[in-house]
Amino acid sequence: xxxxxxxxxxxxxxxxxxxxxxxxxxxxxxxxxxxxxxxxxxxxxxxxxxxxxxxxxxxxxxxxxxxxxxxxxxxxxxxxxxxxxxxxxxxxxxxxxxxxxxxxxxxxxxxxxxxxxxxxxxxxxxxxxxxxxxxxxxxxxxxxxxxxxxxxxxxxxxxxxxxxxxxxxxxxxxxxxxxxxxxxxxxxxxxxxxxxxxxxxxxxxxxxxxxxxxxxxxxxxxxxxxxxxxxxxxxxxxxxxxxxxxxxxxxxxxxxxxxxxxxxxxxxxxxxxxxxxxxxxxxxxxxxxxxxxxxxxxxxxxxxxxxxxxxxxxxxxxxxxxxxxxx
Numbered sequence: 001x002x003x004x005x006x007x008x009x010x011x012x013x014x015x016x017x018x019x020x021x022x023x024x025x026x027x028x029x030x031x032x033x034x035x036x037x038x039x040x041x042x043x044x045x046x047x048x049x050x051x052x053x054x055x056x057x058x059x060x061x062x063x064x065x066x067x068x069x070x071x072x073x074x075x076x077x078x079x080x081x082x083x084x085x086x087x088x089x090x091x092x093x094x095x096x097x098x099x100x101x102x103x104x105x106x107x108x109x110x111x112x113x114x115x116x117x118x119x120x121x122x123x124x125x126x127x128x129x130x131x132x133x134x135x136x137x138x139x140x141x142x143x144x145x146x147x148x149x150x151x152x153x154x155x156x157x158x159x160x161x162x163x164x165x166x167x168x169x170x171x172x173x174x175x176x177x178x179x180x181x182x183x184x185x186x187x188x189x190x191x192x193x194x195x196x197x198x199x200x201x202x203x204x205x206x207x208x209x210x211x212x213x214x215x216x217x218x219x220x221x222x223x224x225x226x227x228x229x230x231x232x233x234x235x236x237x238x239x240x241x242x243x244x245x246x247x248x249x250x251x252x253x254x255x256x257x258x259x260x261x262x263x264x265x266x267x268x269x270x271x272x273x274x275x276x277x278x279x280x281x282x283x284x285x286x287x288x289x290x291x292x293x294x295x296x297x298x299x300x301x302x303x304x305x306x307x308x309x310x311x312x313x314x315x316x317x318x319x320x321x322x323x324x325x326x327x
Contacts, residue, residue, distance in 0.1 A: 010044035011073050013037050014052065018070035021060055028131065096125045097282040100145040103130040104225045105269060108245045110146070110290075117289050124282050143283055145272040157278075159271040159287060162244060162294050165262035166205045169241035169255040170232055183258040191218040191237035193228045200265050201240050208263035229255065244294075 005011075016026035017037060027034040045052050052066035062070060101110060106128055118126070129142070146161070168187060178186050194201055206212070220237050222228050229246055232239035233254045241255065243262055249255040271287060278284060 006044050006047040007040075010040045010047070011077065013040040014044055015070065015073050015077055017041060017053070017060070018062055018066065019074065023060065096127065097144070097286055098127040098129065098142050099286070100129050100131075100142045102146055102148055102269070104245055105146055105148070106130050107226060108248060112248070113293055116293070117286070120289065121282075121285050124285065126286075143273065143280070144286065147270050147272055148267055149270055150266045150268070157273050159278075159291075161269040161271055161290065163264060164200075164245075164267045164269075165243045165264050166200070166208070167241045167243065167257045167262035168205070168238050168259050169229075169246060169250065169257055170238045171235045172253065172256050174232075174235045174238070175256060175258060186258065187238055191220050193220045193222060193231050193237045193239040195225055195228050195240075196221045196223050198225070200267055204265050205240060205263060208265065209259075 013026060013030060013032075013036075016029050017023055020026050020029065023034045023037045023041075027037045030037070041052065048069075050065055051063050052069065054061045054063055110128070114126070114128075118124075148164075168183075170186070170190075174190065175183070175186060178189055192202060218237075220231060222231060225242055225245060228239040229241075229249055231237065233249065238258070239255075241250070241257060241262075243250075246255065250257060271290065273283060278287065
């Protein structure tokens with residue numbers, strides 16, 4: 001006897017909307033329009049003969065029956081996702097790969113190098129997503145994530161990509177104007193640029209240098225590493241250069257290092273997956289490629305558009321600081 005089930009896509013839409021509490025966020029996650037989510041959920045409610053959500057001015061709320069059903073559907077989809085994730089026997093890297101990437105890492109490091117990956121693996125269609133949210137690999141549709149965290153995160157499902165080093169950076173003109181021969185004095189005289197939500201910043205650099213903080217009272221606060229670099233390029237002050245993310249600015253001469261050499265800090269970038277994910281050919285290929293790129297330490301090249309790179313970029317304009325230090 002066959003299973004009596006509603007349309008599977010409506011269950012996927014329902015699970016996302018119930019978990020996120022929003023038709024709009026569910027639509028973004030599943031890559032459809034909010035109206036498609038609303039239509040799909042009404043189809044599911046009609047099939048079940050019962051309401052799943054209460055819709056009012058306060059927003060979206062699950063009914064008691066909907067709350068029970070959401071828990072069971074979530075569990076069932078996780079089982080299906082886990083079975084698919086662990087499917088044995090496939091050897092060739094084909095199909096799709098979806099990666100949730102820390103925004104600044106995506107813009108400053110990954111995106112300029114991604115054409116190399118698509119040239120080497122033309123049969124893999126890759127999606128890069130920089131949206132601000134935690135991800136569940138089994139239900140959110142992501143295969144991998146790249147996150148910033150401390151070294152204490154090491155485990156079977158976390159592969160260390162690169163450790164950060166810190167060095168103050170400023171525009172060449174700012175250094176020439178204020179203190180060309182005394183870089184520490186420059187830090188005292190001009191504003192310092194701080195990333196407000198960063199777990200490590202100027203205080204970590206001073207500790208590593210075994211120095212007392214000597215920054216002046218003037219400071220500029222921004223919410224992303226990218227914005228800190230741009231502010232320094234404009235001559236607004238001195239930013240804490242987080243390498244390798246700022247290597248491109250330094251190599252181009254837009255920023256220069258001062259008061260070096262760079263000092264190591266606790267944060268690292270990690271490639272994160274589920275416990276079964278690294279068995280998939282696509283993921284093995286991406287993991288090996290990104291580790292080779294980091295090992296080469298080569299400067300990023302401008303993205304090439306000479307070939308048909310099948311890359312879907314989702315959320316790249318969003319450069320804000322995201323949860324869990326996902327810069």
